[in-house]
Amino acid sequence: MKIIKVLIASLIAGIAQAQTDQVGKSPWGPEDEIGTLNHMTDTSRLKALSGISSGRVYDLSFDYFVGMPSFHSLGDPNYQYWLTHTPRGTVVDNPNGLGEDMNRLVSYTGDAISMYTHMGTHIDALNHFGLNGKIWNGFSADRHLGDKGWQKAGAETIPPIVARGVLIDIAASKGVDRLTENYRITVEDLKQALTRQRIQIGSGDVVLIRTGQGNLYPDRESYLHDYAGISLEAVKWMVEDQGIMLLGADNLSFEAFPPEREDNWVPVHTYLLAERGVMFMELVNLEELAADQVYEFAFIGAPLKLRGASGAPMRPLAIPIR
Structure with missing residues (x-):
């Protein structure tokens, strides 16, 4: 009887949590489709570029090839x-x-x-995941999703991204090549890594998280096997307390599985995309940056303008700024 009561209480708590999850309304107005990328201005872009101190350019993308890692297990097409x-x-x-x-x-x-649009190095558009039939800023599938894709918040709306970029190397901070299977990165992990790197993150930054999973690319089975990812608490700290603009990581899903909430199988996705209007990149190649201990850089990237799509391939670049 006690076990049943605990299960019922857990179910009720899960339902209550699900009922409180709602898509966010944009502070940039009812027509906003790019969320926190609105933080970019001509001034902020110039500031990021003016700090460049090297001609070295780091390519943060992985190759596309037949047999590459992808979400084929969910029924999506292979490359x-x-x-x-x-x-x-x-x-x-x-x-x-x-x-x-x-x-x-x-x-x-x-x-x-x-190919599936969420293969290889790519960015998730704000229409990729929503809540209760709606996406960021209240756009709904009933009104804004046609047979040729979303009419709102598609990949074609994403502007070229130029900003200060920061690498947070969690794997190196813990003294390992790769984080343990299914590990969830905590706020304390982020703080320890930033202290070790003697760097801070702040408003308008592009923050890239290294788990070490990129070491396993391009081996399909190894790369997709029980990878580590970010926790919901950690992304909330970066978004709400630090004001970051865009996120990225070297794994395929950004967050770890199994999900940390019983009522939502992708709580990090829905929090970032649907509730906060924060896009993020997956399969970002961070190995060269990490090897050279380049933690601060000008980030430059732009996705393909795929009209209505929920994501798009991109080839991000990093140029050291100090």
């Missing part, structure tokens, strides 16, 4: 690549009608891809 033209095939097919001699002289290769 597919195929050739549409080859030098020898062009000679045989003569698709341009210019004849064998011309097609032997001019070697023509063309190709195509098909």
